[in-house]
């Protein structure tokens with residue numbers, strides 16, 4: 001810009017003439033913060049179309065920092081268009097609001113992430129969008145619950161907390177044969193365990209949308225909330241972008257920076273927590289107090305064969321998130337189970353997962369599900385998510401509290 005001759009300090013500090021050299025290169029991309037973004041002249045301002053990524057318009061429509069994260073997430077999950085949201089839950093909401101209108105019907109799995117069910121039961125319902133729950137482990141149940149006005153089917157693999165692993169390929173194929181859009185909560189797979197936009201590995205089958213709680217694996221720190229919605233389709237991508245813009249949804253540059261810093265290590269972190277999760281899940285199978293272990297990579301876990309074909313088709317050990325649930329004996333009391341959780345020293349009590357600290361949460365099945373899931377034994381459900389502590393230390397921690405509180 002032409003420099004202005006001024007004798008006033010504040011004007012000089014704002015319109016300072018110094019420009020640092022532009023060829024700065026470093027491991028992490030710069031953090032650009034803006035509500036206002038300048039245009040070189042009025043013509044450029046008028047010509048600028050915010051809907052493409054060839055330039056910048058306003059902070060809510062993207063900065064170099066958010067564009068970089070969106071494109072890297074597209075590489076991670078295999079999609080083409082991505083929007084960022086301030087949490088995983090808003091990602092689920094934005095996907096539904098972009099697609100659904102009054103009079104539409106949406107299907108959610110019975111074991112969907114709890115707050116997603118609450119969103120359907122309140123905001124979607126209030127806006128005249130009806131919903132039904134389906135049993136994701138039963139293709140026929142989905143088929144019978146499809147209505148003439150069913151527009152979208154949500155899927156989650158595995159189910160939240162109860163960890164049953166559905167046949168995602170069959171669910172998506174059924175929806176496509178009925179011309180119904182599909183959206184997957186891809187938080188567990190995280191783009192690592194399987195490719196939601198190429199389910200068969202031949203480019204022939206894809207979900208229409210993924211929503212991802214970046215709060216979990218992409219962050220990996222337990223300190224940032226963020227979400228993304230993605231599609232591989234240009235038309236759906238534009239619908240998503242327009243809706244995202246009209247709702248005014250955006251994320252802070254410092255949070256994006258944190259995710260960008262963690263993203264390069266996501267495969268290693270996923271792998272490490274997977275290995276720890278399987279080691280502890282196997283250990284739990286040997287404990288008398290435990291009647292069932294729900295971890296999709298274990299052969300006795302509900303839907304194991306579906307996990308096998310989706311996440312382990314190449315042989316080897318396949319991929320799974322560092323997350324599993326155990327069903328403790330119904331002979332125990334709830335207060336014994338609570339005392340066991342309280343008695344853990346390394347596992348902290350808290351929601352979420354993907355961070356450095358291992359977590360435990362006891363759940364009342366009756367608060368999660370209308371009916372007891374058919375593949376699950378009766379008992380007390382406790383969910384574990386693995387951090388990065390040594391597996392031997394975590395085992396010792398479980399053993400000491402089990403010995404003290406669940407010995408029968």
Ligand SMILES: *Cc1c(COP(=O)(O)O)cnc(C)c1O
Pocket residue numbers: 086087088089090113160185187188213214215216225226227352
């Ligand atoms: C955590 C989570 C969400 C929500 O993410 P937040 O960022 O906590 O809002 C959605 N779906 C699944 C499966 C999750 O685990």
